[in-house]
Amino acid sequence: MKSFRRHSATVNAGSMADIAFLLLIFFLVTTTISADKGILRKLPGECPPNTNCTDKVAERNLLRIAINSNQEIMIENDIVPIDEIQSKVIAFADNNGKSNCDYCDGEQSANLSDHPKDAVISLSHDALTKYQLFVxxxxxxxxAYYDLRARYAKQKFNKTPDQLTEAELDIVKKAYPFVVSEIMVKRTN
Structure with missing residues (x-):
């Protein structure tokens, strides 16, 4: 009788590493990575030359917006819905309190800013404020500032903001400077 010798079955795994590498490359190339949302802001640099950055802002030139831990928005201690913020900021910045702004359309209220160049928005939030509400x-x-600048660009240059040259855009930004002071209120227990 002949005896048969059985060979154990083997799988050729020599190309497995190549296949795994190709699959890895395929998934890396075809997968989209979601970008984090954030706020596109140019952070302030040092104090500009010939400017005193320690000067105090007059009370009427400061608009206080606060977000508390209950996710309520307050402007000057009055609770307001989010859709009123834009109109209140426009009324504040465009007030023309000193009557020396030839491009302002404000009502010249004694409680709002003197001039758009003097207006400062103070945005404070609690440590428990939700990020989405803050954004x-x-x-x-x-x-609000985009609307003010767009109106000024139309009035001064008869153009929309996207049609402005760099020099014209600088003039528009200087007419309505975007000055926001952000403060996080830390909780003490």
């Missing part, structure tokens, strides 16, 4: 408030403030 939404920032968006409303930004929309």
């Amino acid at each position: 939404s408030v920032q968006d409303e403030i930004t929309k």
